[in-house]
Amino acid sequence: MYVIRKLGFYLVAAWAAITLNFLIPRALPGSPVDAMLAKLALRGPVTDETRTSIEKMLGTDTDQSLAGQYLDYLAGLFRGDLGVSVTFFPGQVSQVIVDSLPWTLWLVGLSTVITFVLGVGIGAVAGWRRGTWLDALIPSTAVLQSIPYFWLALIFVYLFAVNLGWFPISGGYDVNLVRPAWDYPFIANATYYALLPALTIVLSSIGGWLLGMRNMMVSTLSEDYVLTAEAKGLSPVRTMITYAARNAVLPSLSGFAISLGFVVSGSIVVETVFSYPGIGFTMLQAVQNNDYALMQGLFLVITLSVLCANLLVDLMYGFLDPRTRAGH
Incomplete structure (x- = not known):
């Protein structure tokens, strides 16, 4: 019943997110149709027939009711059709997301996992050996947590890319390589290009995990079950890991779930500074071009990712701490 309740709650939350994702872009000022017509107008006069065709293509047909547009939107979601991107016209939004997502998962996802593991691990040891x-x-x-991402990224670019020449200034891979080859030379080159942005993310984020886990460890050490184990x-190692750290890490797991969910959104600032071809950089381009279809698709993917991550952690909570299942 615990699992069924959780699944039902998150299904309702997903439906609400999908509905809001449909309504919010249509309440914003401006129009993706006008943005595309402005681009076409640079090449010549635009007729009324052209405007009508673009409205139907983008799913903003003014002759159709809002309810009809909503039903068409839901039908498109089930087909995997998120519309046409104005920024990457005539590319499909789903294809743009598929092309950008692996880069963000590789950079931000791996950096987030490394930051969490290092922060929680070092924080647990520091809390266990408090006073050392x-x-x-x-x-x-x-202090690293208070440093703005963009400032640290610019400093790293200046020091390690411009002055020392150890890393490339921008991009996600060497343009002379075939993309995406997904062989060892390409993966190694993509890893090399991701090192400096990843270092920026890790150093900017690790302070919070360290401090949070250390404080939770100190609080947990006074609990009865830890004293009983001692x-x-x-052994001290078994007591620290099995009794103290296992319970102290529970609050950090919630934050980690949210962080994993937002991995899909990328790090807009870092990706922009390094011109890294991920979701964050794509989001910036969509906003700059009033590409509502692409923004809508990106917001939907981000929202569903956060919901899925939180669902997994809720289920993990029930496994790690049976007390959370009490009364369900």
């Missing part, structure tokens, strides 16, 4: 030199260093790492003569 490692514990004393934790508050200083929080009284039984269990």
Whole structure:
């Protein structure tokens, strides 16, 4: 019943997100039709027939009721049809997302996992050995959390890319390579281009995980079950991992779930500074071009990713802490 309740709740939340995703772009000022017509007008006069065709193509036909547009939108979702992108015309929104998503998952996803594992691991050890030199260093790492992404990214570009020449200034891969080859030379080159943006994300995010996990460990160490484990003569490592860290990490898992969900959105600032071809950079281009179809598709993917990540963590919570299933 616990799993069924959770699935039902998230299905309702997904339907609400899909509905809002349909309504919000239509309430914004401006029009994707006008944006596309402005581009076409540079090549010559635009007729009324052209405007009508573009309205139907983009799903904003003024002759159709809002309810009819909504039903067409839902039917398109089931077919995987998210519309046509103005920015990458005549490319489909779904294809644009498919092309951008692997880059963001590779950069932001891997960076988020590395940051979480390092932050939680080091934070757990620092909290277990409170009062040591490692514990004393934790508050200083929080300074990294206050540094703006774009400022740190620009500093790294100036130092490591411009002055030292260790890394490329921008891009996601060497343009002389065939894309996407997905062989070892291409993957190695893409990893090389992602190192500097990944370092920016890790250093900007790790301070919060370190401090949060350290504080939770200190609080958990005074719990009865930890004292009981120590009284039984269990090894310090087993007590730290099985009893203290397992319970202290639960609040961090919620934050990690949200972070994983927002991995799909990418890091707009970092991807923009490095001109990295991910979802974040694509989102910026969509906003600049009033590409509502592409923005709508990106928002939908981001929202559903966050919901799925939270669902997985809710189920994981029930496994790690049976108390959360009580009463269900």
